[in-house]
Amino acid sequence: MLDRYNNAQLxxxxxxxxxxxxxxxxxxxxxxxxxxxxxxxLTRENASRNALLPAVLRRGCSRFPTFRDISLYLEELYxxxxxxxxxxxxxxxxIQFYIDYVSDRYTGExxxxxxxxxxxxxxxxxxxxxxxxxxxxxYVEQEKDxxxxxxxxxxxxxxxxxxxxxxxxxxxxxxxxIYDYGSVEELKKIDAKGLYDYYVTFLQTLPxxxxxxxxxxxxxxxxxxxxxxxxxxxNIKETNTGEVVKEVAEVRNITETMPVNQSKLSLGFRTNIxxxxxxxxxxVVYNGILGGGIHSKLFQNVRxxxxxxxxxxSRLEKFKGLMxxxxxILKENKDKAIRIIEEQLESMRxxxxxxxxxxxxxxxxxxxxxxLMDSQLQIxxxxxxxxxxxxxxxxxxxxxxxxxxxxxDVIRVANKIKLDTIYFLTGTEA
Amino acid sequence: xxxxxxxxxxxxxxxxxYEHSSGLKAFVIPKKGYSKKYxxxxxxxxxxxxxFVVPGESExxxxxxxxxxxxxxxxxxxxxxxxxxxxxxxxxxxxAYTSFNQTVYLFSCTDKFDENFQLLLNFVQNPxxxxxxxxxxxxxxxxxxxxxxxxPEWKVFFNLLRAFYKENPVRIDIAGxxxxxxxxxxxxxxxCYNTFYxxxxxxxxxxxxxxxxxxxxxxxxxxxxxxxxxEIKRIFPEExxxxxxNYVEEKLAVAMPIFQAGFRDNRLNVQGIESLRQEVAVKxxxxxxxxxxxxxxxxxxxxGLINSTFDYDYTIEESYAHSMFGGESPDPEKVRDKIVKAxxxxxxxxxxxxxxxxxxxxxKGRFLKQLNSVESISHTFMxxxxxxxxIFDYFDVYDKITFEYINDTFAGHFNLxxxxxxxxxxx
Numbered sequence: 071m072l073d074r075y076n077n078a079q080l081x082x083x084x085x086x087x088x089x090x091x092x093x094x095x096x097x098x099x100x101x102x103x104x105x106x107x108x109x110x111x112l113t114r115e116n117a118s119r120n121a122l123l124p125a126v127l128r129r130g131c132s133r134f135p136t137f138r139d140i141s142l143y144l145e146e147l148y149x150x151x152x153x154x155x156x157x158x159x160x161x162x163x164x165i166q167f168y169i170d171y172v173s174d175r176y177t178g179e180x181x182x183x184x185x186x187x188x189x190x191x192x193x194x195x196x197x198x199x200x201x202x203x204x205x206x207x208x209y210v211e212q213e214k215d216x217x218x219x220x221x222x223x224x225x226x227x228x229x230x231x232x233x234x235x236x237x238x239x240x241x242x243x244x245x246x247x248i249y250d251y252g253s254v255e256e257l258k259k260i261d262a263k264g265l266y267d268y269y270v271t272f273l274q275t276l277p278x279x280x281x282x283x284x285x286x287x288x289x290x291x292x293x294x295x296x297x298x299x300x301x302x303x304x305n306i307k308e309t310n311t312g313e314v315v316k317e318v319a320e321v322r323n324i325t326e327t328m329p330v331n332q333s334k335l336s337l338g339f340r341t342n343i344x345x346x347x348x349x350x351x352x353x354v355v356y357n358g359i360l361g362g363g364i365h366s367k368l369f370q371n372v373r374x375x376x377x378x379x380x381x382x383x384s385r386l387e388k389f390k391g392l393m394x395x396x397x398x399i400l401k402e403n404k405d406k407a408i409r410i411i412e413e414q415l416e417s418m419r420x421x422x423x424x425x426x427x428x429x430x431x432x433x434x435x436x437x438x439x440x441x442l443m444d445s446q447l448q449i450x451x452x453x454x455x456x457x458x459x460x461x462x463x464x465x466x467x468x469x470x471x472x473x474x475x476x477x478x479d480v481i482r483v484a485n486k487i488k489l490d491t492i493y494f495l496t497g498t499e500a
Numbered sequence: 501x502x503x504x505x506x507x508x509x510x511x512x513x514x515x516x517x518y519e520h521s522s523g524l525k526a527f528v529i530p531k532k533g534y535s536k537k538y539x540x541x542x543x544x545x546x547x548x549x550x551x552f553v554v555p556g557e558s559e560x561x562x563x564x565x566x567x568x569x570x571x572x573x574x575x576x577x578x579x580x581x582x583x584x585x586x587x588x589x590x591x592x593x594x595x596a597y598t599s600f601n602q603t604v605y606l607f608s609c610t611d612k613f614d615e616n617f618q619l620l621l622n623f624v625q626n627p628x629x630x631x632x633x634x635x636x637x638x639x640x641x642x643x644x645x646x647x648x649x650x651x652p653e654w655k656v657f658f659n660l661l662r663a664f665y666k667e668n669p670v671r672i673d674i675a676g677x678x679x680x681x682x683x684x685x686x687x688x689x690x691x692c693y694n695t696f697y698x699x700x701x702x703x704x705x706x707x708x709x710x711x712x713x714x715x716x717x718x719x720x721x722x723x724x725x726x727x728x729x730x731e732i733k734r735i736f737p738e739e740x741x742x743x744x745x746n747y748v749e750e751k752l753a754v755a756m757p758i759f760q761a762g763f764r765d766n767r768l769n770v771q772g773i774e775s776l777r778q779e780v781a782v783k784x785x786x787x788x789x790x791x792x793x794x795x796x797x798x799x800x801x802x803x804g805l806i807n808s809t810f811d812y813d814y815t816i817e818e819s820y821a822h823s824m825f826g827g828e829s830p831d832p833e834k835v836r837d838k839i840v841k842a843x844x845x846x847x848x849x850x851x852x853x854x855x856x857x858x859x860x861x862x863x864k865g866r867f868l869k870q871l872n873s874v875e876s877i878s879h880t881f882m883x884x885x886x887x888x889x890x891i892f893d894y895f896d897v898y899d900k901i902t903f904e905y906i907n908d909t910f911a912g913h914f915n916l917x918x919x920x921x922x923x924x925x926x927x
Binding site for chain 1: 510511512532533534535536582584585587588589590591592593594608609610611636637638639640641643644646647649650651652653751752753754755756758791792793794795797798801802804807808828858859861862863864865866868869871872873874927
């Protein structure tokens with residue numbers, strides 16, 4: 071039965087020259103959104119270029135040549151929001167261009183906002199401001215400077231930094247060890263001409279996926295197809311999410327010091343399970359029992375029982391098959407925290423899992439999945455991730471598979487997971 | 501049961517209201533087709549209420565800093581263990597937060613709403629605090645405090661508040677300090693609870709795809725009137741009209757300086773919808789002066805003085821009000837000086853009416869987008885409720901605000917004597 075409100079079902083509208091267009095029709099939200107993603111493999115030479123490119127493109131296009139012109143226009147469109155950026159999903163780097171706007175029902179006039187919003191996004195991507203046949207030098211140099219500062223400012227958020235740094239150190243010889251925004255060294259090598267040449271290839275060869283959500287008429291989407299088919303495309307690049315299985319020869323210990331009050335302990339693991347494995351759903355349950363919420367072993371033991379931390383959790387990186395445990399603690403509690411965490415891992419391996427822990431986890435995962443359906447951004451991210459790993463789950467099939475996981479499955483998974491790296495961020499000695 | 505229903509046709513929303521005999525009001529904002537059901541139970545009691553008269557006593561008491569937040573943690577502890585476990589068993593996530601003016605308990609669920617709601621109503625009304633559990637909590641909150649000590653954005657924000665205000669308790673960290681929480685005990689926690697957790701000082705809000713009648717029936721059945729409606733005497737210190745300091749600085753582990761600047765606002769004599777109007781007017785002005793479509797923002801950006809972290813906001817409460825703007829910058833003083841220059845130029849040349857109209861339209865559109873999210877609705881609702889207004893009143897304010905009022909606000913708010921700057925520099 072089709073429910074005009076609650077239908078988080080995605081439809082593939084068309085696919086040609088490495089461009090795939092999806093639509094999710096719903097009247098649940100006040101806004102419509104358009105997302106255009108470019109998919110690339112994460113590599114040292116391209117990471118910084120892929121991060122810099124959207125930053126330069128967002129500065130202006132031929133019709134709106136400055137950032138101010140774009141901002142003025144967005145205000146005219148009832149406060150439409152435009153943004154772009156990069157993220158990594160496993161060993162892939164995703165370059166995102168995004169716009170949302172209030173759907174016509176709420177603007178009180180027939181404002182044809184979809185067309186205007188899509189055209190803006192399309193022009194930002196395809197008609198950049200040029201100077202002597204390449205990108206405008208000022209824009210490139212200013213955005214290089216901004217990106218350098220952004221890379222350097224990673225340390226500001228210590229909780230996130232310690233998690234990311236742990237996984238990067240762990241994968242330093244694999245593409246996953248590359249930061250989403252690349253590195254300052256690679257950034258230095260880029261100039262306006264080089265970036266423009268790269269952009270031409272980028273536009274011609276990277277796989278593109280387009281997601282439209284909200285209440286958008288089909289005739290409007292036909293226009294989108296027409297416009298996208300005008301992009302000159304070449305041979306489409308092959309992408310892959312990277313190797314998941316890896317032997318751990320020896321656990322590495324890394325300590326970094328900074329002037330901080332609270333120390334952050336992060337433990338990085340290889341799960342040796344990819345998100346297309348049958349065991350993946352058991353891994354999700356494993357992670358939930360271990361550190362995915364207040365019912366979890368980590369929260370209950372590190373925080374509630376020992377009262378040595380405010381937060382303690384585990385988290386999966388599904389594309390690369392990694393898991394990280396993280397907690398903020400007093401420096402002198404490091405060994406004790408590691409011991410308590412080891413005890414939790416050991417009790418997982420032994421199947422020392424209560425009915426309460428198991429059932430709460432399944433229900434918490436179900437609630438989490440259903441909750442994603444209340445956000446256009448999260449719906450799109452869910453389906454994008456599915457398409458990257460070719461798992462074709464929807465929200466309901468995912469929940470059904472989770473419900474079939476047994477305790478034995480979890481124990482089997484527990485025995486595949488290997489500690490790889492212990493990372494400790496701690497205060498500078500006085 | 502007397503239920504009031506208000507329809508907001510232009511934005512396609514409805515709100516149901518029910519008043520319990522205790523004086524507690526309950527609200528339901530239905531969101532058809534949403535999976536999440538989000539329920540909130542809040543009290544008009546936050547970190548700034550550190551001096552008050554306990555009902556039945558004659559002298560005012562000064563309680564340890566951070567106690568409202570500490571109490572928030574402790575309410576989850578019940579006679580038969582932590583109520584969090586019960587929420588977890590239902591697959592829902594309970595949470596709570598303490599702000600300057602309120603303490604908010606909430607859960608989000610997709611299933612078994614009635615059972616979850618029952619848990620919320622019960623645990624907030626039934627504290628079970630033991631000496632042992634108070635001591636245990638000190639370790640956890642101690643780590644929470646330490647975490648905030650390392651958060652540069654939190655620090656730069658509080659340092660600016662301390663620059664604005666010499667006495668107002670808004671300058672004190674919400675969680676207190678390790679030293680102040682060490683003074684907290686069971687007895688004083690109960691004193692705070694008994695003063696501020698009477699239903700007449702509280703509110704309930706449910707947002708999601710629920711039957712509002714059933715929600716109100718549950719409220720009716722489960723809200724207990726244990727005592728007479730107490731008279732709450734909140735005591736605030738006298739605050740000088742002048743700002744405390746115009747510049748404050750601290751060093752932390754950051755890559756580039758982070759700053760927050762702003763104008764303290766002494767125009768506190770406004771209530772209810774007037775207070776919303778003042779808030780919206782200053783926000784429109786900030787957008788006009790330094791928003792992304794302004795010349796100033798683009799000049800600062802092009803010169804590398806700000807980056808996309810730059811943002812601005814305005815807050816008005818009963819005892820304090822201020823604007824704030826900031827982000828990362830290699831030279832915060834220079835940014836401040838350029839903002840001052842732009843404001844002075846505008847004072848000479850006047851505000852542009854078209855600019856104002858376009859920004860008003862855009863801000864209304866952006867505000868509307870909040871209604872996409874049950875969390876945003878709940879959060880914004882709670883942030884204004886104890887001023888006597890609801891989230892939907894904003895739309896009326898956006899529609900009725902005038903250019904003349906914006907001009908008056910411009911003259912009233914941007915007083916250079918009340919400008920302060922807070923900077924965090926790399927250690």
